[in-house]
Amino acid sequence: MPEQLVTVERHGTTVVLTLDRPSALNALSRALVAELAERLEEAAADEAVRAVVLTGSAKAFCAGADISEIPNMTGASPLDTLPFDRLFDTVATLRVPTIAAVRGLAFGGGCELVLACDTAVAGRSARFAVPEVRLGVIPGAGGTQRLVHAVGKAKAMRMLATGAPVDAEWAYAAGLVADLVDDDQVLHRALELAGQIAGNAPRAVAYAVDSARRANDLPLHQGLAHERRNFLLALGTSDAQEGVAAFTDRRTPAFTGR
Numbered sequence: 476m477p478e479q480l481v482t483v484e485r486h487g488t489t490v491v492l493t494l495d496r497p498s499a500l501n502a503l504s505r506a507l508v509a510e511l512a513e514r515l516e517e518a519a520a521d522e523a524v525r526a527v528v529l530t531g532s533a534k535a536f537c538a539g540a541d542i543s544e545i546p547n548m549t550g551a552s553p554l555d556t557l558p559f560d561r562l563f564d565t566v567a568t569l570r571v572p573t574i575a576a577v578r579g580l581a582f583g584g585g586c587e588l589v590l591a592c593d594t595a596v597a598g599r600s601a602r603f604a605v606p607e608v609r610l611g612v613i614p615g616a617g618g619t620q621r622l623v624h625a626v627g628k629a630k631a632m633r634m635l636a637t638g639a640p641v642d643a644e645w646a647y648a649a650g651l652v653a654d655l656v657d658d659d660q661v662l663h664r665a666l667e668l669a670g671q672i673a674g675n676a677p678r679a680v681a682y683a684v685d686s687a688r689r690a691n692d693l694p695l696h697q698g699l700a701h702e703r704r705n706f707l708l709a710l711g712t713s714d715a716q717e718g719v720a721a722f723t724d725r726r727t728p729a730f731t732g733r
């Protein structure tokens with residue numbers, strides 16, 4: 476029986492996936508990458524699931540790609556990165572919002588995993604880095620693109636070009652994470668946020684806003700067209716009618732997900 480590298484917990488309509496490879500600070504081995512992608516796809520396929528929280532076991536979120544697997548990368552081809560591409564594409568396009576709950580370090584691919592999520596909560600012990608330059612490589616899972624979107628060019632280059640870690644306060648002030656709480660409150664805050672998402676909007680609308688938000692990664696004009704399409708789709712749902720009616724009637728909407 477292969478070692479379980481990702482634990483799955485259900486908290487109401489939220490699934491919590493924990494990277495569970497503490498001996499290697501949850502480094503992303505190929506086995507862990509494949510297992511995490513499968514658990515994410517399973518969660519998103521469940522109509523009752525409204526959000527996924529990603530977190531790490533022990534004192535780390537994730538120390539990045541498993542460096543012990545680098546020697547096998549001589550003459551690496553795009554095929555070698557497929558498992559990583561599948562995982563990061565799955566996180567970035569999941570049908571439900573993804574929330575990173577970070578305690579301890581999120582380095583390299585671990586930091587890129589946080590960036591691929593829709594939002595993030597950090598504990599005061601959290602540290603973020605893209606130290607790949609210190610390995611003679613560069614981030615290969617979106618870090619050079621998503622970090623600029625998250626914190627802006629100047630702060631992104633400070634991290635990318637030096638590989639130096641930043642602390643939780645810096646990450647929060649820079650916009651890399653949305654909330655900064657005490658370490659023992661990280662999961663609680665992530666679950667609270669997931670519950671607010673589930674409680675305040677029908678699944679289809681939450682997906683539409685998430686999908687439209689991701690269009691922000693496209694050039695602006697494409698993003699605006701994508702947003703308008705999703706807006707009009709949402710407007711045509713019975714939930715939108717119910718939401719408007721409930722506001723008019725000063726009552727809580729009874730969404731049906733249609």
Ligand SMILES: CCCCCCCCCCCCC/C=C/C(=O)SCCNC(=O)CCNC(=O)[C@H](O)C(C)(C)COP(=O)(O)OP(=O)(O)OC[C@H]1O[C@@H](n2cnc3c(N)ncnc32)[C@H](O)[C@@H]1OP(=O)(O)O
Pocket residue numbers: 498499500502503538539540541542543544545548555556559580582583584585606607610612614615616
């Ligand atoms: C670069 C290519 C990756 C190869 C395979 C991928 C295929 C292609 C994919 C493309 C997309 C991926 C892009 C992402 C790339 C990366 O993430 S590169 C790696 C970036 N991360 C790092 O450089 C961090 C390396 N680790 C450290 O610097 C330190 O461990 C630490 C994080 C600062 C913590 O230090 P400390 O508290 O002193 O703990 P340690 O004793 O160093 O570590 C504890 C044990 O954990 C093991 N470990 C830590 N990090 C990794 C890791 N990234 N990979 C594998 N193992 C790791 C460490 O070896 C210790 O284990 P033991 O020695 O057995 O005790």
